[in-house]
Amino acid sequence: MGVAVGDFNGDTHLDIVTANFGSSALSILFGNGDGSFQTQTTVTIGDIQENVAVGDFNKDGHLDIATTNIFSNSVGILLGNGDGTFQAQVTYPVGSHPNGIAVGDFNNDGHLDIVVANQGSNTVGILLGNGDGTFQAQIVYAAGTEPFGIAVGIFSEDGYLDIVVTSFDDNTVSVFLGNGDGTFQGQTTFPTGKTPHSVTVGDFNEDGHLDIATTNYQDSATGILLGNGDGTFQAETSYDVGVEPFDITTGDFNGDGHLDIVSANQGSNTLSVLLGNGDGTFQTQTTYPAGSEPVGVAVGDFNGDGHLDIVDTNQGSNTVGVFLGQPCSA
Secondary structure, three states: OOEEEEOOOOOOOOEEEEOOOOOOEEEEEOEOOOOOEOOOEEEEOOOOEEEEEEEOOOOOOOOEEEEEEOOOOEEEEEOEOOOOOEOOOEEEEOOOOEEEEEEEOOOOOOOOEEEEEEOOOOEEEEEOEOOOOOEOOOEEEEOOOOEEEEEEEOOOOOOOOEEEEEEOOOOEEEEEOEOOOOOEOOOEEEEOOOOEEEEEEEOOOOOOOOEEEEEEOOOOEEEEEOEOOOOOEOOOEEEEOOOOEEEEEEEOOOOOOOOEEEEEEOOOOEEEEEOEOOOOOEOOOEEEEOOOOEEEEEEEOOOOOOOOEEEEEEOOOOEEEEEOOOOOOO
16 A cells, blocks of 8 residues: 655665555565556565555665554564665564554664554554664553554754654544654644544645645545644635645656655545645646546655656555656746
8 A cells, every 4th residue: 555765775776665454465566767666575574554654764765664454453573685685573462453564763862663554452562772773662642532644853842853644534633743752742633634544744834834735535635734733733724625635745747846746546546736836725636537546646766857756556456656747848
């Protein structure tokens, strides 16, 4: 379902990794640097994965992979060898049905840490990294009902990473403000539309404060919560997208210097792009046909032309789709 990008074999071309909900293997597609990709390489891990994230967890200069394994209630770590191969998965117990996953340095020790949304136990779990590719036992914080998507950013401008997680049964996002030592304050909730699934962050109105964007699944909408810079957020503004938007991410797709948004719309088999105006508002969606049931989306420059491209995962057709960005006309 989930998808992430990175250079896994050290050839300077972006590659793609997908979590395969119906399989016990990850799929890696190595990029050729021209927007095309080699046939998938599978990495068997023995667990069904929901989502995936990447980072250099052992600080050897090679990208590693982290997965949420929903039926074994674990996070899986695959350390990269730098040539496109990976060491055997090492797992760490987390809560029930882990879903969303993100990485960041939460205790400011220079080592990447991991946060997961434990959908089945209504918690978020923090795994502090030791810097050698191993992690400490999870620290648990109570979240809303059925936490799903997760992202990190500095919302209170104290220099410490914070966490935002969607709770799709509560129609809220929960914000956990970081203390900078790997601990977090209790959640503060903010209302969203119906059944928020995924979440991303960015400065959409260019005021220096991070904002939040969610996919509100039952509303077929994207919700924008503008940040006040103190860890609080303004009331949500909603924008129509395709049917049942599942995943979301950001990037500057038209090169105007303003952040834009793309969502993968499971119910209409489309992607929706919302071009940002730079003031926190967005233009009406532009839609692009995708495969069957798109549920994951990520961005990167796959052909090296300086324009952002998009990759989506199509659950219904067991495919990924690559959309190459085009230069905008003057």
